[in-house]
Amino acid sequence: MQVSLIVLAAGKGTRMNSELPKVLHPLGGVPVLHHALSAGRSLQPSRIVVVTGHGAEAVAEAARSFDETIETVVQDPQLGTAHAVAQAAPLLSDTGGEALVLYGDTPFVTAETLQLMLEARANHAVVVLGFEPRDPGRYGRLVTQGDQLLRIVEYKDASDAERAIRLCNSGVVAAGMATLFRLVAKVGNANAAGEYYLTDIVELARAEGLSVGFVTCPEAETLGINTRAQLADAEARFQTARRAEALENGVTLTDPATTWFALDTVIGRDATIGPSVIFGPGVTVESGARIAGFCHLEGCHISRGATVGPFARLRPGAELAEDVHVGNFVEIKNAILDEGVKVGHLTYLGDAHVGAHTNIGAGTVTCNYDGVMKHRTTIGRNAFIGSDTMLVAPVTLGDHAMTASGSVITQDVPAEALAIARARQDNKPGLATRIMARLRAVKAARPK
Ligand code: UD1
Ligand code: CA
Numbered sequence: 001m002q003v004s005l006i007v008l009a010a011g012k013g014t015r016m017n018s019e020l021p022k023v024l025h026p027l028g029g030v031p032v033l034h035h036a037l038s039a040g041r042s043l044q045p046s047r048i049v050v051v052t053g054h055g056a057e058a059v060a061e062a063a064r065s066f067d068e069t070i071e072t073v074v075q076d077p078q079l080g081t082a083h084a085v086a087q088a089a090p091l092l093s094d095t096g097g098e099a100l101v102l103y104g105d106t107p108f109v110t111a112e113t114l115q116l117m118l119e120a121r122a123n124h125a126v127v128v129l130g131f132e133p134r135d136p137g138r139y140g141r142l143v144t145q146g147d148q149l150l151r152i153v154e155y156k157d158a159s160d161a162e163r164a165i166r167l168c169n170s171g172v173v174a175a176g177m178a179t180l181f182r183l184v185a186k187v188g189n190a191n192a193a194g195e196y197y198l199t200d201i202v203e204l205a206r207a208e209g210l211s212v213g214f215v216t217c218p219e220a221e222t223l224g225i226n227t228r229a230q231l232a233d234a235e236a237r238f239q240t241a242r243r244a245e246a247l248e249n250g251v252t253l254t255d256p257a258t259t260w261f262a263l264d265t266v267i268g269r270d271a272t273i274g275p276s277v278i279f280g281p282g283v284t285v286e287s288g289a290r291i292a293g294f295c296h297l298e299g300c301h302i303s304r305g306a307t308v309g310p311f312a313r314l315r316p317g318a319e320l321a322e323d324v325h326v327g328n329f330v331e332i333k334n335a336i337l338d339e340g341v342k343v344g345h346l347t348y349l350g351d352a353h354v355g356a357h358t359n360i361g362a363g364t365v366t367c368n369y370d371g372v373m374k375h376r377t378t379i380g381r382n383a384f385i386g387s388d389t390m391l392v393a394p395v396t397l398g399d400h401a402m403t404a405s406g407s408v409i410t411q412d413v414p415a416e417a418l419a420i421a422r423a424r425q426d427n428k429p430g431l432a433t434r435i436m437a438r439l440r441a442v443k444a445a446r447p448k
Contacts, residue, residue, distance in 0.1 A: 001118065002097030004177065005040040006088045009033055009063075009104030010053025010075040015227045021055030023104040024062055025231055028238045029262030029281045031062045032225055035107030037070070038263060040100065042111035043118070047071065047095060049088045050104065053078045059104075080195030081171070082187040089181045099180045101173040101198065105225045107234060109172060113217040117174040124213030125179055126205045128152065129172035133219045139168035140199050142214060149212040152199035156192035167214075169199060170222040179210070246273075254293070274310060282316065300332075321356075335366075338381065350374075352391075355381030355399065363388040380415060 013022025023033040033050070040048065048067065052059040053075045060072040075087045085101055092099070098118060102109065113129065120127040128149055130142045138155040141162050152169050153162045175183070183201040191197060205212050225231050242261035246253055250269035253259045258276040265279040268287030277291050280298030285291065289302045292309035299316030302308060305323040312326050317334030320326065324337045327344035335349045338356040343349065345362035351374050352366050364385050366377040377391045380399035385391075390408040397403070398415030407421035 002095075003043050003045045003118065004047040004092055004095055004097060004099055005037075005043075005045045005049065006085055006092070006099060006101045007033070007036060007040065007048065007050045007063075007104050008081060008084045008101065008171075009059055010051050010056075010078045010084055011105070012054045012078070013105070013226065016225075016231075017228070021059050022225060024055065024058060025225070027107055027225070027231065027234055027263075028242070029260075029279065030066075030264070032107055032231070032234075033059065033062055033104045034066045034263055036102045036104055036109060037063070037066050039109050039111050039114060040102055041067065043100070043114055045100070046097065047092065049073060049091050051075050051084045051087050053084075080189065080193070081198035082184050082196040082200060085180065085198055086184045086196075089184070092177060093181050096177050099173075099175055099177040101171070101180075103171045103224065106171065106222060107225065108221045108223055108237070109170070109217070110221055113215070113221055114172070114174075116215050116217075117172065120213050120215050121174055121176075123147075123211065125175060125210035126183070126201060126212045127174040128202065128212070128214045129170040129222070130167045130214045130216045131170055131219050131222045132166045132216070133168055133222075136163075136166055136168050141165040142167040142169055144214065147213055149202055149214045150206065151203045152197075154191065154193070154197060154199060167216070168222075170217070171198070171224075172222075173198065173201070175201075175205075179205070183208075268304075277309075283314075349377075351393065352377040352379070354379045355383065357381055358383040358385070360385045361387035361389060361405065365390050367392045 009023045016022045024031045027035060048070045050063040050070055050072045052072050056074045063070045063072055071091055073087045073091060075084050117127045117129060140152045140154045141158055142152055143150045183204045186204050187196045187200045189196050202212050223234060225234055239260060243253060243256040243259060246267055251267045252272040255275035259273055260278045262279050262281045264281055265283050267285040270288050271285050272290045274291060274293035276294045278296045282299035283297045285302045286304040288304050290307045295309040295312045297314045300314040300318035302320045303322045306320045308326045311328045313331045315333035318332040319336045321337060321339040323340045325342045330343055330347045333350040335352040337354045340357040341354045343360040347360055347364045349366050351368040358379055358381060367390055368374050375393035377393045378396040380397060382400045383397055384402045386403045386405035388406045389403045392410045395409055395412060397413040400416045401413045402418040403409055404420040407419060409419055409421055413419040
């Protein structure tokens with residue numbers, strides 16, 4: 001079955017009280033928008049169209065950063081949810097197949113629920129996702145009869161009897177593409193808000209003699225982000241769910257309440273994560289790896305048997321092969337560390353490749369930036385980099401090469417060579433005690 005997604009993300013999000021469009025606020029380390037896209041993408045849609053409006057440029061960019069094949073269309077002005085869906089018609093009306101309408105500000109809808117909606121399409125021309133919140137508040141209400149959805153009434157337009165209905169509209173809709181666009185084109189704006197309501201397609205479909213059904217899901221899946229308080233609550237819920245999932249999957253979390261996950265964090269079985277570890281986006285940790293406390297990881301891969309931290313920072317492009325050891329106060333960015341590399345203390349490796357079983361001494365720095373451009377450092381296998389070596393890139397060190405501690409390496413080092421690049425030591429006999437005696441005499445002569 002061919003499915004396309006229409007993701008509504010044009011709204012202003014006034015109640016966020018923010019310059020940033022609401023769907024771009026971070027949740028689980030990524031824009032709120034990415035969550036709905038992630039659930040939708042697991043249906044393997046043939047096309048995804050995001051309807052943008054407020055902050056259109058930035059929202060489009062965030063959508064493409066999730067998946068560069070995503071198409072966007074600008075809705076300006078924003079005249080309501082039906083009007084928003086209609087903006088996608090020029091892009092999608094020839095596509096056919098199934099259409100699924102999602103909200104960009106509703107992050108927790110699951111792939112399973114969306115799948116149930118597509119299955120329900122076998123019996124109904126239009127399927128709406130409903131839920132029964134503890135507090136129905138100002139949600140639109142679903143007026144049903146048996147398995148039929150008769151209409152959706154917006155809170156503003158609802159009678160007291162309708163407001164007493166507990167079954168509410170999530171906003172998620174599934175329909176055949178042609179049907180959806182035909183119905184949406186018929187929607188008017190004669191209502192309390194003067195908006196084109198997507199919800200009106202229910203009655204319009206029934207007027208055509210079509211069957212309209214509904215599927216329900218837990219309230220937790222339909223939580224929308226409208227305020228900063230809701231965003232904070234959503235973050236807490238997201239983290240709670242991810243911690244439980246990691247434990248369930250056989251990951252040890254020393255102090256789960258302080259482990260922070262991103263939407264796409266992947267951690268293998270029997271990995272151990274110490275306290276206060278923060279996963280930014282794009283991290284994969286293989287089985288059996290150990291991350292000690294207080295590490296900050298982003299865009300990196302940690303292989304089986306590797307150990308990291310405490311207090312390590314792995315930035316995008318850090319690739320740790322099997323049995324690599326990265327110790328405390330080490331920062332790694334855009335660098336590949338082959339099997340068994342050890343980099344124990346106080347080091348920065350950026351734009352580098354380090355060959356297998358090489359040992360990087362404490363205080364080593366790849367000087368990768370000349371103020372204008374970045375340059376690469378390449379180190380062979382079984383090399384030994386002495387403590388406090390400055391590797392001024394671009395520079396290459398061969399297999400089994402060594403550097404003397406405190407060296408500033410500006411030229412390539414051949415395989416098996418020892419590079420010494422520092423002033424030669426000069427011992428002055430007795431000078432230490434003579435200097436100390438002189439300093440004590442100066443101090444004693446000072447007025448009290
Ligand atoms: C909508 C539903 C309501 C439902 C509720 C669930 C309608 C008419 N009402 O109300 O039944 O209970 O969601 O949260 O559909 N958007 C656009 N362009 C627009 C207007 C909205 O892209 O012109 C987007 C928003 O960015 C948002 C989504 O559509 O992602 C929902 O819009 P919103 O204004 O929040 O709808 P509600 O009034 O909450
Ligand atoms: Ca809303």
